[in-house]
Amino acid sequence: MENNSPQHVSVRSYVYDKLKNDIMKLIYKPGQRITENVVSDHLNVSRTPVREAFLKLSEERLIEVYPQRGTYVSLINxxxxxxxxxxxxxxxxxxxxxxxxxxxxxxxxxxxxxxxxxxxxxxxxxxxxxxxxxxxxxxxxxxxxxxxxxxxxxxxxxxxxxxxxxxxxxxxxxxxxxxxxxxxxxxxxxxxxxxxxxxxxxxxxxxxxxxxxxxxxxxxxxx
Structure with a gap:
């Protein structure tokens, strides 16, 4: 069952907004590999909101997920x-x-x-x-x-x-x-x-x- 508690939604939104802003400001550079583990450790959150943020950013074409290769910040289109x-x-x-x-x-x-x-x-x-x-x-x-x-x-x-x-x-x-x-x-x-x-x-x-x-x-x- 999806966790939609206010606390979870708040963390999920924070992680998504933070990652999107960091991509925009080139803290995460185009073509750079990013992982759930590194991001969750850096933001001091569990992997679940990071995974959800990755999914949303992928839908927005800001990150690319390659099976067996990893997840990368999208190149500039x-x-x-x-x-x-x-x-x-x-x-x-x-x-x-x-x-x-x-x-x-x-x-x-x-x-x-x-x-x-x-x-x-x-x-x-x-x-x-x-x-x-x-x-x-x-x-x-x-x-x-x-x-x-x-x-x-x-x-x-x-x-x-x-x-x-x-x-x-x-x-x-x-x-x-x-x-x-x-x-x-x-x-x-x-x-x-x-x-x-x-x-x-x-x-x-x-x-x-x-x-x-x-x-x-x-x-x-x-x-």
Missing amino acids: KKLVEESVFIRENLELAIVKLALRQFDEYYMSMMEKNLAKQKEYVDSPEYVQLFDLDQEFHEILFAGVDKFYSWSIIENSMVNYNRIRMLSLISSVNWQLLINQHEEICNAIKENDEEKGIAVMKDHLSRLTIDIEKIEEKFPDYF
Whole structure:
């Protein structure tokens, strides 16, 4: 009988979220072998929630299970990356239009606090923190127009893209430009300036199109 007690579900969710996040942030690298024993020891949990997480991640094509060979983190799928960018570009342009009409002071305050944190980290080498703050900024945008499920669609579809993005961040990225664009988006919403908001968001999202070929050339074993 399946164990669906709150404690088990909580552990199962924790293990799944932790593994998925670690795959996205390249703690587990594309092509790397992972085992239930090592993960369960590392997370101090039993093998059952790890096995369940492996199954779910396999269904999402984030890990590959090869009989007699073992379990490996999936290589980056360029086709899935392209589709992820397509989904995000179309959803976020629609969201910024809604934000111009629906954003309230609570979410604007959250966005401004997020921007302040981004500025604190801009000159530091802590690209993971900046990555997290960037994700949070866009999540606030969706939350402010009550589109939580739409954000979950983006999160679930962007893991392959985010792995490429992390590789790009390791190499180089103009964070000051991205933060400036975040600030312009915030100002456009405050000023209810639709033309400016759409224009800035389009330019901002165009930077999602990373030169995949250059990344692949630099990290050929990850594709």
